[in-house]
Amino acid sequence: MADLSNLVAELSKLSVLEAAELVKMLEEKWGVSAAAPVAAMAAPAAGAAAAAEPVEEKTEFDVVIKEAGPKKIEVIKVIRQLTSLGLVEAKTMAETAGAKVLTGVGKDAATDAKGKLEAAGAVVEVA
Numbered sequence: 838m839a840d841l842s843n844l845v846a847e848l849s850k851l852s853v854l855e856a857a858e859l860v861k862m863l864e865e866k867w868g869v870s871a872a873a874p875v876a877a878m879a880a881p882a883a884g885a886a887a888a889a890e891p892v893e894e895k896t897e898f899d900v901v902i903k904e905a906g907p908k909k910i911e912v913i914k915v916i917r918q919l920t921s922l923g924l925v926e927a928k929t930m931a932e933t934a935g936a937k938v939l940t941g942v943g944k945d946a947a948t949d950a951k952g953k954l955e956a957a958g959a960v961v962e963v964a
Contacts, residue, residue, distance in 0.1 A: 853922065854929050854936070898947035899964045900939040905931040906958035915957045919950050931959075 851859065864870055900919075905912045909931055916927040916938055930936045938961075939950050947963045954961045 852926055852929075854926055854933070857937075896943065897941040898939075898944060899937050900942065900947050900950045900954070901962045901964055902931065902936050902938055902954065902959055903934055903962055904960040906960060908958035911957035912954060912959045915953050915959075919953070 848856075848859075902912070902916075912931045913924070913927045916922065916930055917924070919938060920927070920930075922930065930938065938954065939947065942950070951961045951963050
């Protein structure tokens with residue numbers, strides 16, 4: 838059996854981006870979602886009435902950076918403004934294709950962030 842206190846100590850050394858990547862890797866490996874328990878608790882409360890309702894319009898969006906573009910420094914500055922990340926984390930995010938700059942934000946916030954990032958030269962997708 839693994840030494841859990843050593844495991845906790847090692848996980849505590851991870852940066853925010855590394856922890857997010859770990860979550861993705863574990864979700865893929867185990868075939869689960871970190872959001873599943875929340876959805877599972879909400880589903881019984883909604884009951885049969887929720888099944889009869891039409892599908893709602895998407896209200897939460899992710900802002901994903903596809904490419905930093907030629908003005909990487911400007912993109913890093915915008916990422917720091919949007920996320921309050923440190924310089925190293927923002928640089929890593931700008932250099933990582935497919936990195937989620939913002940997760941679960943409203944349509945207006947996602948559109949605003951996309952506009953700022955694109956003005957800085959990044960290629961961005963709102964999903």
